Amino acid sequence: MKIMTGINWFKYSSPPAFYPLAGLLIPWFYTLATVFAAVGLYISFAVAPTDFQQGEAYRIIFVHVPAAWMSMFLYLVMATWAGFGLALNARLSHMMSQALAPTGAMFTLLALVTGSLWGRPMWGAWWVWDARLTSELILLFLYIGFIALQASIDDPRRADRASSLLALVGAVNVPIIYFSVKWWNTLHQGASISMTSAPKMAITMLTGMLMLALAFWMYSIAVALVRVRCIILERERRADWVRQLVEVKF
Amino acid sequence: MHWNSLGEFFAMGGYAFYVWTSFGLTAVLVAWEVLGLRARRNQAWRDLQQARLMDQTDLGEAR
Numbered sequence: 458m459k460i461m462t463g464i465n466w467f468k469y470s471s472p473p474a475f476y477p478l479a480g481l482l483i484p485w486f487y488t489l490a491t492v493f494a495a496v497g498l499y500i501s502f503a504v505a506p507t508d509f510q511q512g513e514a515y516r517i518i519f520v521h522v523p524a525a526w527m528s529m530f531l532y533l534v535m536a537t538w539a540g541f542g543l544a545l546n547a548r549l550s551h552m553m554s555q556a557l558a559p560t561g562a563m564f565t566l567l568a569l570v571t572g573s574l575w576g577r578p579m580w581g582a583w584w585v586w587d588a589r590l591t592s593e594l595i596l597l598f599l600y601i602g603f604i605a606l607q608a609s610i611d612d613p614r615r616a617d618r619a620s621s622l623l624a625l626v627g628a629v630n631v632p633i634i635y636f637s638v639k640w641w642n643t644l645h646q647g648a649s650i651s652m653t654s655a656p657k658m659a660i661t662m663l664t665g666m667l668m669l670a671l672a673f674w675m676y677s678i679a680v681a682l683v684r685v686r687c688i689i690l691e692r693e694r695r696a697d698w699v700r701q702l703v704e705v706k707f
Numbered sequence: 708m709h710w711n712s713l714g715e716f717f718a719m720g721g722y723a724f725y726v727w728t729s730f731g732l733t734a735v736l737v738a739w740e741v742l743g744l745r746a747r748r749n750q751a752w753r754d755l756q757q758a759r760l761m762d763q764t765d766l767g768e769a770r
């Protein structure tokens with residue numbers, strides 16, 4: 458508690474203070490991501506047994522499920538930063554949501570493609586217009602819409618406001634994705650893991666999935682920090698502190 | 708370890724295409740994002756450096 462009060466956390470809400478802090482954190486998050494990925498891949502391929510119904514094809518879920526989790530989670534984080542940005546008129550908050558969008562879109566695409574690669578041998582179809590799949594596809598369009606809107610408006614402050622509004626409105630899609638398997642009669646199976654009941658899967662499979670989910674999570678933080686530093690350099694290029702940064706570096 | 712040989716491991720019980728495409732795509736996307744960000748950061752630095760050089764020459768002419 459003393460540590461929490463000893464540091465002025467608001468100090469880091471300004472780009473000049475946040476930029477070096479982010480630079481310090483990036484290697485740690487990359488390292489954590491690598492360690493979790495190594496453990497997760499080992500469990501996925503060497504420890505987890507063959508599924509008695511699905512054979513080896515079920516190993517796809519070790520990337521599919523964590524990617525799908527991250528696609529929804531990153532959207533909520535992105536929308537939260539967008540909300541802070543609108544409420545507090547803080548430019549770093551908008552930059553954070555902007556930094557998360559491409560990574561979120563990447564995990565959404567990954568969830569869709571790996572789902573398709575699992576669906577083909579298991580369901581006999583690459584794609585079905587099922588509520589879960591359709592709402593996840595809408596999530597991809599929301600990410601792309603956010604990035605495109607941000608890029609299409611020249612004035613950065615107007616671009617921030619417009620894209621943040623889109624991010625907030627689009628957030629209603631996330632609970633729709635999550636509960637789609639309950640609300641509609643979907644081909645996609647229900648949740649194997651829930652907060653309220655014991656997981657319906659073997660503990661080794663669960664551990665493998667959780668390790669890769671942690672790896673994706675740490676990776677997302679690392680790349681979002683790298684990207685937000687790029688955005689700061691690009692957008693604050695006329696600021697004195699950025700100019701001084703260049704003088705130190707070169 | 709339940710694989711009897713390396714060949715059996717790569718064959719993935721007949722699902723090699725689906726399994727390895729899934730994991731391979733993950734690796735490709737991650738590598739693409741990391742390398743793309745590195746290029747973006749270097750470009751941002753180059754732009755800043757260039758702007759600084761232009762400032763310096765402007766100042767020199769003004770004097």
